[in-house]
Amino acid sequence: WRRCRMTSIRLGGTIGIIGGGQLGKMLAQSALRMGYKVAVLDPSEDAPARSTCHTFIHAAFSDFDALKQLCELSDVVTYEFENIDAHILRTLVNDYHVPQGAETVLTLQNRDLEKTAIQNSGADIVPYEKLAGKDQLEQFISNHGFPVIVKTTTGGYDGKGQMLIETEDELSTLDIPFDEAEWVVEKYLKLEREVSLTVARSVSGQVIHFPLQENLHKDQILYRTIAPARVDYMDEAKAAVDKIMDAMHFVGVFTVECFIDQDGRLYVNEIAPRPHNSAHHTIESCNISQFDAHILAILDHPMPDVYQHQEAVMMNLLSDDLDRLEDKLFTEPDWHVHVYGKNGRKPARKMGHVTVLTDDLENTLDKLEKNFIKGV
Template sequence: MPAYWRQGCWPWAIPGCTKNLKHTRHHWKRKWRRCRMTSIRLGGTIGIIGGGQLGKMLAQSALRMGYRVAILDPSEDAPARSTCHTFIHAAFSDFDALKQLCEQSDVVTYEFENIDAHILRTLVNDYHVPQGAETVLTLQNRDLEKTAIRNSGADVVPYEKLAGKAQLEQFIESHQLPVIVKTSTGGYDGKGQVLIETEAELDTLDIPFDEAEWVVEKYLQLEREVSLTVARSTSGQVVYFPLQENLHKDQILYRTIAPARVDYMEEAKTAVDKIMAAMHFVGVFTVECFIDQEGKLYVNEIAPRPHNSAHHTIESCSISQFDAHILAILDHPMPEVHQHQPAVMMNLLGDDLDRLEEKLFTEPDWRVHVYGKTGRKPARKMGHVTVLTDDLDTTLDQLEQKFIKGVEV
């Protein structure tokens, strides 16, 4: 018996669909698309919104498993273009192009989550997008995200939505300097953020409150930054990757150590479990956390897709985050995650690649990933290097000499 019949997807099983034949066909077609996920076979098509490095690595996992890949991206030379069967060159706001991607796909996922709310809700309504719309739309807005995390019961850094400078001054009076002001939407890798450490900086501050929404949060003195990557399937199976210890340089992730050198796995899992109970997640997502100097763990933000800090899993774990994501959205069983060996992952930014290009393949222990981006900019993520090691201290010393250049370990 076909999956769509078993699940009540015939026209006469849809309330209100017998009014006219055209209406019936439309509703049957929409519901059949959502139901057919249970019978996707090898050779079926996975559509990916976004063709950057994450889309490329997702596509590589899907191709290895025997699926076809269709990708939409606004960059004609997107890294993932070389790893797909169908490439749609269009903006993320191009509704017709997104519909075209969905029409050609059995299941749709994304590596780029800042999709227009109206468009995303329409796609979720009409096509099979297991991650849904509501969680990603919540996470697009820092105020909504932090409120949702707090409401789940997980700890967040003290914060407040800002309407103007007077409210900022009131927040500083209550929580003291330093504070960090962030745009509610659109910021990443340190963009749209202003750190205020002194009264003098506050006096000269010029934030365009009338041009965007902003939040302010207490800027913590950190002991460590960590992240936990998790995969959840459509039927609810959950697997956890090792807790990752992260170092940022100029607010961009520069290095990850896995497993983390601090024993906070249970605290992080507890926070993640609270968040999963309160919000809908399917596929891979990463919860980034702060540990302050008093040893308290706070949830900072959530990425509802594969994450830079878990790139090491390609070599270091029994399953990569990209494999886990494909299995999860297809609702295939996921194996328990085992880490073969501790790992250090270094981001290759544009200036790093300029310095190290001739040396990348002279180090036999370096697992090198270059994404294939054509525009090399100093702070742009161009690739990453993973090193597996049983001697973490020695490896970090060697990387400091050859790679890190100016970042404390």
């Protein structure tokens, strides 16, 4: 890349962020607080990070010229959106300062490559196969039994592009569009728990770990996180993450999502090479947030070891939760309210979140549950 690798980014230098969703917004807020300027590229007119940047480039992620423009005006470039075209990303990494590089994100943006890489690292994953056609799906089910879940290899998030198959009937009526996308099938586990571990690694290799997070999903989308997790799996999760980090090169913050099945075994589900919804609580609950850590890591500044002040519960505000709870949000003084500033209310769209720090977890969970369940 053109700028000298040894020159650190000065205060007032510009951090370019590909993607202006809530993750881009919260990254920008950290960067702004530290004294950097922010440039954001996003295809959406009302991208949340539009309000937290000096320069907003309104363009598609596939718009090569616009991405180059973002890089030209940035001293360092990062992303909150991981599905960037391979050819574009490789060119940007060659010509500009993109500390995260291209290869890790290109592997992780494809579920088949991602699972292969995790498996090769020696970490445990749920049995899966890339599907060539329906015959192979039937074969997989006769080997592993129902239920199974079929997922697109690219572009899926928050459970989008996934099909759960539980019975012979569902299998026989199912029409998987093999000509439109590539698919993997995996065994659908009865989960005892889901946990995630968020880690940051700086350019020169310093690593910090956030507390293990316990995640509850509803309809495949994150509903609630409790940190630290109420199950003692930090050592298992860390061991899996260490294997993955030996096999893949990470810079910046990333999160490893894990399943714990009813036999108590931990499997790696997937890896997000960017800030993650399950670590939003770190903004209030830790001495350093995942967003601060990401900015420090890509700028190669030293990071403090993570210390969590207090137990935390994070609840997502999805879609019309925001309207339903609007009158409630600011009546609870211990709710840390985050509203991302999106206009549309598509189903399951992440509109904001609430974090509560607590010394009485059971009571806090009870109270939040009463407020968040629909119909109350």
